[in-house]
Amino acid sequence: MAILNLKKIGVSGVNSALHKIVENSEKDFEIRNPQGQHSIACGINAPLNVEIKGHVGFYCGGMNKYAKILIHGHAGVGVGENMMSGYIHVKGDTSESAGATAHGGFLVIEGNASSRCGISMKGVDIVVGGSVGHMSGFMAQSGNLVICGDAKDALGDSIYEANIFVRGEVSELGADCIEKEVRPEHSAKISKLLKSSGINANPTDFRRYGSARQLYNFDVDNFESY
């Protein structure tokens, strides 16, 4: 285990160390004193184990490929944004736009996520132990967003083909987002994701929301508008 003290070496120092990975080099890292700084552990391109001891700022773990990143604290805006693969686990809460535009991988938030969680997600799986803020799943294209608590206004607004599963209350659905039947394959997916996340919830308690497919399909009645 290599220890990276961010207070001493700064964000560039930490990220350089995580990017300079060659065969047989150290795979386990602990980042100390993150001090809420931005872009910590961004752009990792190797199967590393990274533990961050404290609260992080914006874009932590952004563009992640292969790495497992564990954050012992809260995360700021855009945690795991544009993640390609790998696993990011936040022990605390996250600010807005968690997992934004992420193409793959797995994001687990034990606490609450603020607004726009999973905005424009493109294949990532996200499990939130608590509740999510307004406009979560906005323009979500593919992947699964599992919310164990409640969802605020405009959930899944302009959604494409992602699945949103909510256990608690939904204050309001966004444009073109509707409740859909939970089929056996969806229950199986929820069970699998909950099990992998380590968050304890009953998979049969969840309802599914997805696209009514009215917004993003061409309607011949609108021909004159083009």
Added chain:
Amino acid sequence: MCGIVGLYLKKPELQIQLGKLFKPMLFEMRSRGPDSAGVALYRDQVKPGQTKFSLAHIDPNFLWKKLGNDLAASLQCDVSIKVFGTHCILITNAQEDLIKKYLDAIKIEPYVASNEIIYKKISIVGSGKSIEIFKETGSPKKVYEQFNLTQSSGTHIIGHTRMATESAVTTAGSHPFATGEDLCLVHNGSLSNHNIIRRNLEREGIIFQTENDTEVAGAYLTWKLRSGYTLREALEDAIRDLDGFYTFCIGTKSGFAVVRDPIACKHAVLAETDKWVAMATEFRAIAKLPGAENAEIWEPEPSTIYIWGEE
């Protein structure tokens, strides 16, 4: 961009460290707003019948002491003056309106900056019982040094680092904006209907010093409070009437308030321990405070009013 920060101390024994504790908070927000910086500091409440003014003039050699003597002679009142760079804190027992009229009417010697002659009036950047406002173009470091803020004690403080969008980079356009007795406001975001609200408020007799959108938000609160609304009621109406993106931090005589617009896309974070409450645009500004790691930390909800110390 812009960065806003606030710190409210719960324990009186920490008050002598206020300037020192707040320094890294404001400095950390420099990258969000390098154009100008300002703080509203609450300290040394004046005696009943007295008013404290924060005054500013562009000339760093402005004769504040002379102004104080002239003012005392002219209005037959007590005046004390403390000079901090381009600002001065003036305490007097004269009526607030008379002071404002006097300052507005006096002839100021032209100030020659490089080869440009500037006739600038003295601007009243704040007034009340305990508020002191210091703001200037440049970095937080420059502002902190010029006004000797590291040594300052007090109960609470709010600050702003500005990246100018809606109006010019000037001292007058810097935040905080004083909005009534002991009240001031800092803003991250931009308002889209400030011109129409400014025109409406001008009809109500409110005078504006700048074209700045934030001054309109401040003036709106002044107007509401003057009409007898409580701070909470005024902010509830502000959420309805002000259109745009904003996170506001409002300093009051005994605490501060935080409010975000219904979309809440301008960042904000709050943290609280048994010793302090802190607000910042980004957590990294709070991270430097003692005990921040174990503080209760949360993001303020949209259209929700948070108030400490008041009510």
